[in-house]
Amino acid sequence: MTETGYWSRSTVSRRGLIRGAGVMGVGLSAAALIGCSSNSKETVPAATGSSAGGAVASTAPKGTIRQGTGKLSESYDPATMLSAGPTYWGNWGNLALTANKQNYKLEPSLVESWEVKSPTEIALKVRKGVFFHDKAPTNGREMNASDVAYSLNRHAALLDKEKVALYPRRTNFRFMTEAVATDAGTVTLKMSAPNSAILNGMADMRTPIMPVESKDTGFTDPSKVVGTGPYMIKQLDNAGNGTLVVNPKYWEKGMPKAAEVTKQSFDTYQANTASFIGDTIDYLTMTNQPWSEVQAVQKARPDAQVLKWDYGYIHYLRFNNKKQLFQDERVRRALTLVIDGKAIGDAFYGELAQPTGPLVSTWVNEAIPASEIAKRPGWNPSTKEADIAEAKKLMEAAGFKEGEISAAIMVFNTPVHPANSERVRAQWLKVWPKIKITLDGPVDSGPFNQRLASGNFDMMAYSNLPTTDGAVEFQNFYASDGSRNYGSFADPEVDKLCAAAIQEFDIAKRGALIKQAEEIVINKSPIIAYYYAKQVAFVTPKWAGYEGYPGPGGQSGSDLVEACKFVSLK
Amino acid sequence: MGRYIARRVLALIPQLLIILALVVVMVELTPGNVIDSMLGDSGQITPEARAKLEHSLGLDKSLPVRYVTYLGGVVRGDLGVSITRGRPVSDMIQERVLVTTELTLYAVVVSIVIGIPLGMAAAVARGKVTDYAIRFFAVLFLGIPSFLVATMMVLLPALWFRWRPPLFVPLDKGLLPHLFSMLLPVVAVSLVFMATNVRMMRSSFIDVMQQDYIRTARSKGLTATRVWFKHGLKNALLPTVTLIGLQAAGLVSGAVVVEQVFTLPGLGGILFDALARRDYPVIQGMVLLVGTAVVLLNLTIDVIYSTLDPRVSFK
Numbered sequence: 102m103t104e105t106g107y108w109s110r111s112t113v114s115r116r117g118l119i120r121g122a123g124v125m126g127v128g129l130s131a132a133a134l135i136g137c138s139s140n141s142k143e144t145v146p147a148a149t150g151s152s153a154g155g156a157v158a159s160t161a162p163k164g165t166i167r168q169g170t171g172k173l174s175e176s177y178d179p180a181t182m183l184s185a186g187p188t189y190w191g192n193w194g195n196l197a198l199t200a201n202k203q204n205y206k207l208e209p210s211l212v213e214s215w216e217v218k219s220p221t222e223i224a225l226k227v228r229k230g231v232f233f234h235d236k237a238p239t240n241g242r243e244m245n246a247s248d249v250a251y252s253l254n255r256h257a258a259l260l261d262k263e264k265v266a267l268y269p270r271r272t273n274f275r276f277m278t279e280a281v282a283t284d285a286g287t288v289t290l291k292m293s294a295p296n297s298a299i300l301n302g303m304a305d306m307r308t309p310i311m312p313v314e315s316k317d318t319g320f321t322d323p324s325k326v327v328g329t330g331p332y333m334i335k336q337l338d339n340a341g342n343g344t345l346v347v348n349p350k351y352w353e354k355g356m357p358k359a360a361e362v363t364k365q366s367f368d369t370y371q372a373n374t375a376s377f378i379g380d381t382i383d384y385l386t387m388t389n390q391p392w393s394e395v396q397a398v399q400k401a402r403p404d405a406q407v408l409k410w411d412y413g414y415i416h417y418l419r420f421n422n423k424k425q426l427f428q429d430e431r432v433r434r435a436l437t438l439v440i441d442g443k444a445i446g447d448a449f450y451g452e453l454a455q456p457t458g459p460l461v462s463t464w465v466n467e468a469i470p471a472s473e474i475a476k477r478p479g480w481n482p483s484t485k486e487a488d489i490a491e492a493k494k495l496m497e498a499a500g501f502k503e504g505e506i507s508a509a510i511m512v513f514n515t516p517v518h519p520a521n522s523e524r525v526r527a528q529w530l531k532v533w534p535k536i537k538i539t540l541d542g543p544v545d546s547g548p549f550n551q552r553l554a555s556g557n558f559d560m561m562a563y564s565n566l567p568t569t570d571g572a573v574e575f576q577n578f579y580a581s582d583g584s585r586n587y588g589s590f591a592d593p594e595v596d597k598l599c600a601a602a603i604q605e606f607d608i609a610k611r612g613a614l615i616k617q618a619e620e621i622v623i624n625k626s627p628i629i630a631y632y633y634a635k636q637v638a639f640v641t642p643k644w645a646g647y648e649g650y651p652g653p654g655g656q657s658g659s660d661l662v663e664a665c666k667f668v669s670l671k
Numbered sequence: 672m673g674r675y676i677a678r679r680v681l682a683l684i685p686q687l688l689i690i691l692a693l694v695v696v697m698v699e700l701t702p703g704n705v706i707d708s709m710l711g712d713s714g715q716i717t718p719e720a721r722a723k724l725e726h727s728l729g730l731d732k733s734l735p736v737r738y739v740t741y742l743g744g745v746v747r748g749d750l751g752v753s754i755t756r757g758r759p760v761s762d763m764i765q766e767r768v769l770v771t772t773e774l775t776l777y778a779v780v781v782s783i784v785i786g787i788p789l790g791m792a793a794a795v796a797r798g799k800v801t802d803y804a805i806r807f808f809a810v811l812f813l814g815i816p817s818f819l820v821a822t823m824m825v826l827l828p829a830l831w832f833r834w835r836p837p838l839f840v841p842l843d844k845g846l847l848p849h850l851f852s853m854l855l856p857v858v859a860v861s862l863v864f865m866a867t868n869v870r871m872m873r874s875s876f877i878d879v880m881q882q883d884y885i886r887t888a889r890s891k892g893l894t895a896t897r898v899w900f901k902h903g904l905k906n907a908l909l910p911t912v913t914l915i916g917l918q919a920a921g922l923v924s925g926a927v928v929v930e931q932v933f934t935l936p937g938l939g940g941i942l943f944d945a946l947a948r949r950d951y952p953v954i955q956g957m958v959l960l961v962g963t964a965v966v967l968l969n970l971t972i973d974v975i976y977s978t979l980d981p982r983v984s985f986k
Contacts, residue, residue: 183709262723263723263726264727265723266710266720266724267724320757338936339763340936340940367934368931368934368940368943369931371825371826375825375836376829378829379833546703547708548707550708550710550711551702551707552702553712563712
């Protein structure tokens, strides 16, 4: 069996467009090939990177990009770290596959093509001419299938049975039993059941390819962290400060364009912001910061380039379905209908807040579009009066004529969640003055995670930066055994649809299954998704190219880090 | 004095054992644990997977067993390995301890060198404009916590002048740039302690200056300066020196917070992270270090005390 349309899309990607622009002077024919993938049912053609790079005139890299990073709190092991962190520091550089930054569709990277041999077996063709950094322990050797197999097995937690739970990306590789290097250039993925999301899982930016030598060198010594990326670590201390220089053997020709990247780790957001304003770093990402702070930075640095893009956190309140009160669908639905998500989002994030359903359609292709969600009851301001009337009826039918319920919202310890929760409470109080809602927290991450895992809460206010695979995302959040189904929502029909979507390789059928599940979730209301927040970043005026690179695939700052290879001095 | 010091150092051992035991119990009682932290918000794993993980990290052993095992390691000079980073705790501390020590010492020196003369000046000018001005600023600085002062020092110059304080420069890159990079953090840490010293010194100096022996000294015809410095200062210093010893723990905690704001590579970074992630070995190692430092600092203060006041005996 060869791959179906799900894996081979014909859209010209943004990355393709960027590269296309770069090669325009050389020849339109070359540009036409760039970023185009096959629409046939055959194996996807060779990656765009090398051919594009070959056409780009080779200009010597110049300039130093000064990056501010969050503090490093873990090791350098991309397979076990929770945060994106150093995964993106240019040195790891490449994934087996990559998600297009504009349309979330798969593109080749270190795997140049793939073939779905059967529903439970996928063959990956490993790219030739990719070299690890020329330093110990790899000493510039060529990457091969063993490295790819080793990396995928590690990410899938198949090499460390005792500590499986510590591999957060293992769910990307659901059902995978092993990745085997069948020859120097081919890796075969074997699965116990079909998983149509596994290729998207490989395009998660936190799953880079590591050399097999890291088995021995480990991941705690930054001087031994080696990848195939465009930059090599020249010096890096354990706090995360250091310098990366160009990898002269980088496989994408013409990249990177900046000669050096310096890292400055900041323990606090304030120090990071002050550094950008004070012009000691070149960009600042403002994740989960209020709109007023965004405006303050804009005012302080009017010369800075402002980037905004759709990939951001979804902010929500979740009911604990194990609690008797919230087992009643009418109560959940009534509380959901009353909420004005736009007002909540606008108050904190201003114009960055956007409507969303249970899945964010701007990054999950299969989701119900935000424009349609905005017309639905609960989201549509013009039907709010009718929604409230309906909510009152539902609450009365559930035995709470005046909404005299009592519950607590467990609030995660970042400024946005208490602010959101206060507004939720105020909106409920306006409709049901006798409702008793308390804010439990803010709770810091340790106890918060413990209480999530044990279900010790009534409602919880939180946000997540999800994956871009609709089936995986839906499975994680809404299937009864989902790893992020914090509220223990259980619906047999949703479970069935999630399982079917994950095993479905046809994109149209897959999308239909996910939409069907999403409709059920909207009606049963285990979650109130208030909004998602666009990400915003500022870049000093001297660099060009960042503006072409906003998009998903990881955290915003990380995207900008990866973008280092594209940007150049103006 | 030697025997006294030896006794005090020996007394350090049970003190540290008790402090460590308290810390271990408190960390254990705090909601959330290192496993929850390592698993993050996708921690919905099976009990079997959790048990395996606890076993592999040695967390399945009882609290007393872990405590005794840890103490055994400490005796051998092994502070254990960070659970979240996989690095020896002693290495992590060694990399960062100098910056915190330096910041704390500078802050102590600044708070003494500026605080004591200002306190004296306020006392001498009691009831005058100078006194009111010094007391006003002392109360002001007492009321503003060091982390807030530090945050304002970082943010306000950036917002007003597009300038941010220099980032940390290691000593091997030059003494002056290094000292310059430490300047504002030292000011932020020392302000509150300097203000305390000003107030203590002022009241103590006023009290001393009303004593009979000061009157006698004046009646002998000594100059005012000689009375202040020869007879007043030494006696007025006693309560202030005691206070500095009591401030030691506060100084260290102030320093680790301010380090965070100014991005100094001191102990603050790993301490806060370890606390948030319940990384027991790191927390215990830090407590051991800070506890020892505070006890030794107080011992030093006691020794200084004896030189200031001959009536103090070490028997």
